[in-house]
Amino acid sequence: MVTAGKYIVEGYVDSVKIIEKLSNAPGVSGFEDAVVQTAVNYLGKSFELEEDRIRNLFIHHSLSKKNLPKVMLDAHSDEVGFMIQSINNNGTLKFLPLGGWNPQALSAHAxxxxxxxxxxxQGVVASKPTHFLTPDEIKKPLDISTMVIDIGATSKQETAELFHIKIGAPVVPDVKxxxxxxxxxLFGKAFDDRLGCAALLEVMKHHIKKDLKLDVYGVLSxxxxxxxxxxNVSVRKxxxxxxxxxxxTPADDTFNSNDAVQAGLRKGPQIRHMDKSMLSNPRFVKFAIDIAEKNKIPFQEAVRSGGGNNGSVITLHDRSVPTITLGIPVRYIHSHNCIATMEDFNNMVKWCVEILKNLNPDMIESF
Ligand SMILES: [Zn+2]
Known part of the structure; x- marks a missing residue:
């Protein structure tokens, strides 16, 4: 028996709707416009919203008091995708990745x-039918530099004049x-990091109350x-x-043995002690873990040899900013089709809100 939705509380229906909109929004790096617009539409009137020139969206609740220590909630708005690099004479398109892709996960995807x-x-990453593959080609790993996107055109001229596609065009996975x-x-694309964006919006929209001893800024970076x-730009502002x-965060429960799993579905949000890019402030990590235990919020701890996240930039800012990174486990991150659960999402919102409620100026200084 699946115990889905253990923490389904107020805002659940609302949350799924905003997750859906954010997941479907096309927004590779540099082209996050639809994601920003979705967030702005969702937040409504109680917020001061500002966008800078690199498409960072700054969110400040009118109830938040400006003379208190500033907490930055960050989630990144972009997703992994591609950019058209050149157009071949047969009308197909060469492309470069925006963000990290496993080349083996691309062929034949929309x-x-x-x-x-x-x-x-609409287009498809071309894949050679088995009828044309030589025995050597079958064994050889695929390489993005030899792949093309096919839009159904038959010439370079058609691609330009009928489809109006030029080099520099952004490309996103076509997944609903x-x-x-x-x-x-939850099934969809871009859960890294639209689930983080949705969690941030839920915290900002429903949980910024007058009695917080913090001035909360949400940023979609x-x-x-x-x-x-x-x-790099948003932290300076x-x-x-x-x-x-x-x-x-990348779920590992379908790859790792049980005792090594650090991001399993339905096991709660993950807190990173470290990844390749940063070491989280250990005192802040301990504080967050104590909060989760006290509130019976399930969580997972990670010590990662790879990976990287915005926290690495924030924590090195000025005289160092105590920073933690919380993540909703997402299976098959950086591919077309991701899987995650609502209970992990709801628990991350809950954890974040409890941390905010319990932080105060003295405590922040003690980190
Ligand atoms: Zn991410």
Whole structure:
């Protein structure tokens, strides 16, 4: 018996709707416009919203008091995708990845390309039918530099004049979000980091109350997948005293043996002690873990040899900003089709809110 939705509380239906919109929004690095617009539409009137020139969105609740220590909640708005590099004479498109992709996970998948008129054109990452494959080709791993996207054109001229596609066009996976309500399962693209964005919006929209001893700034940072670029700009504007990064984190429970799993579905949000890019402030980590235990919020701890996140930039800002990174486990991250659960999402929102409620200026100084 699946115990989905153990923590389904107020805002559940609302949460699924915003997750759906954010997941479906096309927004590779540098082209996060639809994600920002979705967030702005969702937040409504109680917020001061500001966008900078790299597409970072700053969210400040009118109830938040500006003379208190500043906490920065960060989630990145971009997703992994591609950019059209050149057009071949037969009408197919060469492309470069925006963000990290496993080349073996690309062939035969559907994509959408934005043309010069702003319309999204359907395409497929071409895959050679087995009939044409030589025995050597079958054994050889695929390489993105030899792949093309096919939009059904038959010449370079057609691609330009009928489809209006030029080089530099952004490309996103073509995947539609779906939700299995009974099992609390989410299927869709870009859960890294639209689940983090949705969690951030839920915290900002429903949980910023007058009695918080903090001034809370939400930031949807752009271009994370290209090397944490947007956050380099956003952290300088906020100048936070403390920060929480909300992520979609790679689930390992279908790859690792049981005792090595650090991001399993339905096991709660993950807190990172370290990844390749940062070491989380250990005192803040301990504080967050104590809060989770006290409130009976399930959580998972991770010590990762790889990975990277916006926290690495934030924590090195100014005289160092105590920073933790929380992540909703997402299976098959950085591919077309991701899987996550509503209970992990709800628990991350809950954990983040409890941390905010319990932080105060003295405590922040003690980290
Ligand atoms: Zn991410």
């Amino acid at each position: 994509v959408k390309i934005r043309n010069t008129k702003g319309n999204w054109i 979000f779906s939700h299995d309500e009974k099992k609390g399962l 752009s271009q994370e997948e290209l090397g944490l670029r947007g956050v 906020i100048k936070p005293d403390i920060a929480i990064v909300l992520e979609g």
